[in-house]
Each structure stands twice: as C-alpha cells, then as structure tokens.
Amino acid sequence: MRAWKLKRDWVTGWLLLLPAMVFLFAFTHIPAVNSLINSFYSTPRGKRAAKFIGLDNYERMIGDPVFWKVLGNNLWFAMGTIPASVGLALVMALWVNGRLPGRGFARMAFFTPTVLPLIAVANIWLFFYTPGFGLFDQLFGGLFGWSSTNWLGSPDTALNAVIVVTIWKEAGFFMIFYLAALQAMPVSLVEAARVEGANGWTIFWRITFPLLMPTTLFVSINAVINSFRLVDHIFILTDGGPDNASAVLLFYIYEIAFKFWETGYAATLTVALLVLLCLLAIGQFFLFDRKVHYK
Amino acid sequence: MSGIADVRVAGQEIRLEHVSKSYGTGLAADDVNLIVPAGSFTVLLGPSGCGKSTTLRMIAGLEETTDGRILIGDRDVTRVGVAQRNLSMVFQSYALFPHLSVAENITFGLKVRKVSRAERQRRLQTVASVLGLEALLERKPGQLSGGQQQRVALGRAIIAEKPVCLMDEPLSNLDAKLRHEMRVEIRALQQQLGFTMVYVTHDQVEAITMADQVVLLNGGRIEQVADPRTLYARPATMFAARFIGTPPMNLIPASALPVEALPRGTRSDDMIGVRPEALILDASGPVRGVVRSVEYLGSDTLVDLDVDGALVQARLPGQDMPAPGTLLAFGHGPDDLHVFDPATGRRREGGVVETGLPRQSN
Numbered sequence: 263m264r265a266w267k268l269k270r271d272w273v274t275g276w277l278l279l280l281p282a283m284v285f286l287f288a289f290t291h292i293p294a295v296n297s298l299i300n301s302f303y304s305t306p307r308g309k310r311a312a313k314f315i316g317l318d319n320y321e322r323m324i325g326d327p328v329f330w331k332v333l334g335n336n337l338w339f340a341m342g343t344i345p346a347s348v349g350l351a352l353v354m355a356l357w358v359n360g361r362l363p364g365r366g367f368a369r370m371a372f373f374t375p376t377v378l379p380l381i382a383v384a385n386i387w388l389f390f391y392t393p394g395f396g397l398f399d400q401l402f403g404g405l406f407g408w409s410s411t412n413w414l415g416s417p418d419t420a421l422n423a424v425i426v427v428t429i430w431k432e433a434g435f436f437m438i439f440y441l442a443a444l445q446a447m448p449v450s451l452v453e454a455a456r457v458e459g460a461n462g463w464t465i466f467w468r469i470t471f472p473l474l475m476p477t478t479l480f481v482s483i484n485a486v487i488n489s490f491r492l493v494d495h496i497f498i499l500t501d502g503g504p505d506n507a508s509a510v511l512l513f514y515i516y517e518i519a520f521k522f523w524e525t526g527y528a529a530t531l532t533v534a535l536l537v538l539l540c541l542l543a544i545g546q547f548f549l550f551d552r553k554v555h556y557k
Numbered sequence: 558m559s560g561i562a563d564v565r566v567a568g569q570e571i572r573l574e575h576v577s578k579s580y581g582t583g584l585a586a587d588d589v590n591l592i593v594p595a596g597s598f599t600v601l602l603g604p605s606g607c608g609k610s611t612t613l614r615m616i617a618g619l620e621e622t623t624d625g626r627i628l629i630g631d632r633d634v635t636r637v638g639v640a641q642r643n644l645s646m647v648f649q650s651y652a653l654f655p656h657l658s659v660a661e662n663i664t665f666g667l668k669v670r671k672v673s674r675a676e677r678q679r680r681l682q683t684v685a686s687v688l689g690l691e692a693l694l695e696r697k698p699g700q701l702s703g704g705q706q707q708r709v710a711l712g713r714a715i716i717a718e719k720p721v722c723l724m725d726e727p728l729s730n731l732d733a734k735l736r737h738e739m740r741v742e743i744r745a746l747q748q749q750l751g752f753t754m755v756y757v758t759h760d761q762v763e764a765i766t767m768a769d770q771v772v773l774l775n776g777g778r779i780e781q782v783a784d785p786r787t788l789y790a791r792p793a794t795m796f797a798a799r800f801i802g803t804p805p806m807n808l809i810p811a812s813a814l815p816v817e818a819l820p821r822g823t824r825s826d827d828m829i830g831v832r833p834e835a836l837i838l839d840a841s842g843p844v845r846g847v848v849r850s851v852e853y854l855g856s857d858t859l860v861d862l863d864v865d866g867a868l869v870q871a872r873l874p875g876q877d878m879p880a881p882g883t884l885l886a887f888g889h890g891p892d893d894l895h896v897f898d899p900a901t902g903r904r905r906e907g908g909v910v911e912t913g914l915p916r917q918s919n
C-alpha cells in the first residue's frame with residue numbers, strides 16, 4: 263500500500279514537470295545536442311544528404327579569417343560594453359538611491375532604454391549617427407568644429423558606435439539590480455561607518471561596494487552573456503560592415519546559417535560560442551567567488 | 558599586561574539647549590533642554606515614538622536639529638558632521654559589517670583614521686580581552702550568536718576611546734537572561750572606562766538598573782529628569798507616575814477617598830497617586846475597596862479593587878488570596894501619596910504631610 267502510494271507521488275511529480283520539460287527539451291536541449299551532432303556533418307544540399315565528416319568543419323573554422331575577425335570583434339565588444347555598462351549602472355543606482363528631487367523621474371528615465379526593443383533603439387541611434395545632420399555631427403560640429411563623420415560607415419568607428427548603443431541600452435537594466443541591492447542594505451551600516459569617521463569615498467569602497475559583490479557577479483555574468491547575444495541592433499546599424507568591422511560571433515553565425523545556408527558550419531560555430539560562454543561563466547564564478555560575500 | 562586601565566577616557570558633558578526636531582507637521586522633539594553630566598550614565602526612556610531615538614540621533618549628528626543647540630564638552634556641534642563629533646555609537650541592530658571579520662569590524666574606525674597597524678593590534682588585544690572576544694577575532698558576524706555580536710558592537714564603540722558613547726536600544730534583540738548579563742556588563746564597563754553614556758531604551762528596568770540619570774520623554778517633551786530613586790519615589794507628572802513601576806501607580810480621583818485621608822491642600826478634582834506596593838492591609842485604613850479580581854504572582858498577589866468606582870491595584874505580600882467581593886481596607890506610609898493636578902498633569906508639592914496613617918510595625 264505504502265509502496266503504491268509512493269509510486270503514485272512519483273508519477274504525479276513527473277506529470278507536473280512534464281509541460282515545462284517538453285518545452286525545455288524541444289527548444290533548448292534537443293537543438294543544442296543537434297547542433298553538436300550537426301557540427302560533425304556536412305551541410306545537406308538538395309538530394310545530397312549530410313554525411314559525417316569528422317572534424318573538417320572545425321578545421322575550416324580554425325582556418326577561417328572571418329571567424330577570427332568576428333571573434334576578435336566580439337572580445338573587443340565585450341570589453342567595451344561590460345565594464346562600462348556595469349560601472350554606469352552602479353553610478354546611476356547610487357545616484358537615484360540618494361535623496362534627490364525628481365528621483366522617480368530619474369529612475370524612469372534610466373530604465374526606459376531597457377523597455378524599448380533593441381530594434382527601436384537602433385533606429386533612434388541611426389539618426390544620432392547620421393553623417394552631416396545627425397545629433398553627434400551637429401553637436402561636435404557646433405562645439406568643436408569637427409567635420410562630418412560617418413560613424414557607422416567607417417571601419418575604425420563602426421564597432422565602437424555599436425558598443426555605445428549597447429551600453430546605453432544595458433546600463434538601465436543593470437541599474438535596477440544595483441538599486442534593489444542598495445535598498446536592501448541596512449541604512450545603519452552606512453550610519454555606523456559615518457560614526458566611525460569614514461567619508462563617502464571610504465564608505466563606498468569599504469562597505470557598499472563589497473556588499474554589492476553578489477549583485478556585481480550576477481550582473482557581470484549577464485553582461486558577458488549579453489555581449490555575445492545582443493546582435494539585433496547590428497542588423498539595423500551596420501549590418502556587420504564595413505568589411506565585417508562590426509560583425510560579432512552570433513551575427514556571423516546568423517549570416518552563415520541563414521544567408522549562406524551552410525548549416526553544418528554554422529552548427530560548428532555555435533558549438534564554439536557555447537563552449538566560450540560556458541568557460542567564461544565558470545571562470546567568473548571562480549574569479550569572483552572569494553570576493554563575494556553572501557549573507 | 559593590558560587591561561581596562563589602558564582604555565580609560567575622560568567623559569564629556571553633553572548639553573541640549575531648546576532642541577527641536579520636526580518632521581513635516583509632527584514634532585519628534587519639542588524644546589528639549591538637557592544636561593548630561595560628564596562621565597554619567599544617562600538613559601533616555603519613554604514609550605515608542607516619544608522622540609528618544611531622534612534625540613539620540615541628533616546628538617550623534619545622524620539627524621539635523623530643526624532648532625536649538627547641541628554642545629559636547631562646551632563645543633557647539635549643532636552643525637558639525639558625525640565624524641567630527643568625536644563619539645561612538647552602538648546601534649539596535651548592531652550594524653556590524655557582514656563582510657568583515659570581528660577584528661576588522663572592531664578596528665574599522667581606527668583604520669579609517671589611519672592609526673598605525675601596531676597600535677591597532679595593541680588596542681584590539683586590550684578590547685578583545687576586556688570583552689572576552691579573543692577566540693572570535695577571525696570570525697564573520699554571521700557566525701556569531703546575538704550576544705557575541707553585541708560584544709563586537711561594544712568593542713567597536715570602546716576601542717576608539719571616545720569621550721561619549723551613544724547606545725540605541727542595544728539589548729532589545731537579546732533574550733531575557735542575556736539581557737540581564739549585558740546590562741550588568743555595560744554598566745560596569747561604563748563605570749570602569751569613564752566615558753559619558755547616553756542610552757536609549759523603552760524598558761524601565763534597564764533605565765532603573767543602569768542609569769545615574771533617567772530622562773523620561775513623552776511626545777517629544779521631557780517629562781522628568783531624575784535619578785532612578787527620585788523617579789520612582791517622586792514622579793513629577795502623572796505620565797511619569799504611570800510609566801515607572803510594575804504594575805503602574807494607581808491614580809485615584811481625590812473624591813473617591815475620604816477627605817481625612819487626603820494630604821492637606823488637596824483639591825477635590827486632584828488625582829491621588831499611590832503605588833500598589835505602598836498599600837498595606839489595615840482594617841482602619843482610609844483606602845477601602847471591594848475586591849474585583851485576584852492575580853496570583855507567586856511571591857505576592859495582585860488585587861484589583863473597586864474604590865468608590867475607581868480601579869485600584871494593590872500588591873499583597875505572601876499567600877493571601879482574598880475572595881472577590883471581600884471589602885478590604887488599606888493604609889499607607891506618610892510619603893506614599895502623590896498629588897497631581899489633572900489639568901497640567903504635574904505633581905503638586907506641599908500636600909503630602911503627616912495625614913497618611915503611620916506604617917504598621919508588627
């Protein structure tokens with residue numbers, strides 16, 4: 263009787279898990295495993311079925327100069343967006359956490375970019391960057407007398423222009439996490455530090471910042487993932503150009519898979535991206551682990 | 558050998574002159590005038606929302622005063638920042654830094670003020686030995702019990718050897734036994750170290766047992782400033798009379814008592830205060846009432862009496878258990894009646910003389 267009841271509990275449990283698991287497997291796990299398998303096969307074309315080619319796709323990837331170019335771009339993109347957006351988020355959170363007239367408005371203003379779709383954001387910035395009459399050219403031209411610059415059209419500035427848009431988009435989102443963490447922090451800690459003679463700078467570096475470490479870890483892992491994941495705006499702003507100057511890994515995967523229909527090679531690139539992301543996430547945990555204090 | 562003598566400091570006097578604090582429309586402190594003598598243990602006592610914490614935080618500089626002046630050791634600190642007021646503080650929640658070890662917590666202020674490492678270590682050893690924290694120095698606050706956390710907070714307060722120490726309900730998070738121990742310990746520490754202590758509590762037992770001087774606050778105003786004995790024996794207001802003592806002092810309309818029992822000069826609309834423990838069973842006594850209910854407390858018994866319509870509580874010694882409905886008569890000592898003017902709530906002096914019946918000596 264007891265065993266039967268236990269078994270029934272077991273069945274109920276799995277039935278409850280089933281709907282979520284179906285979707286998780288159908289859209290995440292099976293495609294991921296399929297990608298791994300496909301990366302060892304050639305791309306099927308017409309009547310020619312995919313055939314096992316071992317590591318040929320991986321050899322091609324290692325010999326592909328565009329792959330190294332977009333990987334380098336992606337690292338530059340990550341280095342440009344992660345520290346800047348996280349740092350900016352922290353500064354904004356500290357600012358709107360304090361007593362400040364119009365605090366609600368400031369919070370809303372900082373969070374607005376997060377609510378906007380990335381495509382819409384990219385369209386707004388497209389106008390800012392327009393050579394000649396865009397906001398930046400008008401501003402810099404008026405202030406410093408700079409000549410008109412094609413921010414998105416020149417290989418030197420295209421990627422940086424995309425980075426700026428990403429920071430603008432992401433900082434407000436990360437700010438929310440910092441703001442929540444700041445508000446959960448007991449006021450008496452800061453007061454105690456003030457009584458002990460600490461100034462604002464010391465309080466930040468010795469108390470506030472260390473106590474925000476769990477948030478910083480969370481936010482920076484998200485920032486790393488986003489730096490490999492956010493490509494929507496590249497389609498609008500530069501379409502990866504000029505000469506792949508602003509293409510990142512995921513953008514390149516999209517082009518290979520859905521423009522050139524080389525799904526086998528695209529699967530290989532996808533596996534490379536997944537491995538890279540896993541390594542980064544694990545590395546971050548180890549790097550931060552000692553410095554993070556969890557209550 | 559390092560010890561208490563190494564951390565002795567000279568306390569400083571604190572003076573509040575016409576200090577007020579308003580939040581929007583409400584007054585948290587209303588024209589507070591107070592002198593905290595140097596080296597004294599002064600307790601700010603009162604019910605929730607009486608302004609005691611606000612007053613303490615104004616002394617600390619964590620709140621700005623709306624009006625008035627605050628002086629610490631003859632220096633006007635009204636507009637001086639927290640860090641420059643040269644005081645230490647223990648918070649109700651202890652406010653220990655959770656990511657720092659006990660040692661780092663205690664020496665935080667010294668490090669901020671760039672005291673040398675050797676000096677920090679020396680003082681840390683002294684304080685740790687005084688508070689019995691030697692074995693815990695490497696732990697994080699999260700690994701400590703409530704009592705140990707309290708000690709760390711005390712350590713952080715005394716290591717700087719500041720002349721003034723402020724405490725905001727430091728014992729309210731401890732259990733009863735520990736609270737008693739810490740009460741004794743904090744009092745001993747203050748007397749040995751010699752700093753001026755301002756201590757906020759809503760617990761009259763803490764106030765009575767620890768204080769040199771109790772400041773009783775109500776609604777942002779000072780009701781009475783006195784040593785614990787005076788506060789108990791001669792409450793200045795009806796509020797003080799009711800707030801101090803368990804159970805609180807009885808307040809009986811003068812009209813409910815026989816005229817000959819009243820102190821000379823009592824008006825018929827005055828309120829007469831008498832403590833439950835001051836009422837002594839006496840068949841010829843002036844306070845007569847019918848027993849309504851009886852509460853057995855072990856060491857004594859609490860009786861609720863109906864004295865001409867007024868509820869009066871009396872504490873009977875021993876195991877007497879009068880049945881409800883019994884008529885009892887009580888006498889009292891010559892100084893045990895307190896006369897209050899109900900219009901102002903203040904004590905009326907010059908009334909209580911030999912009208913009370915002499916205490917029975919059996």
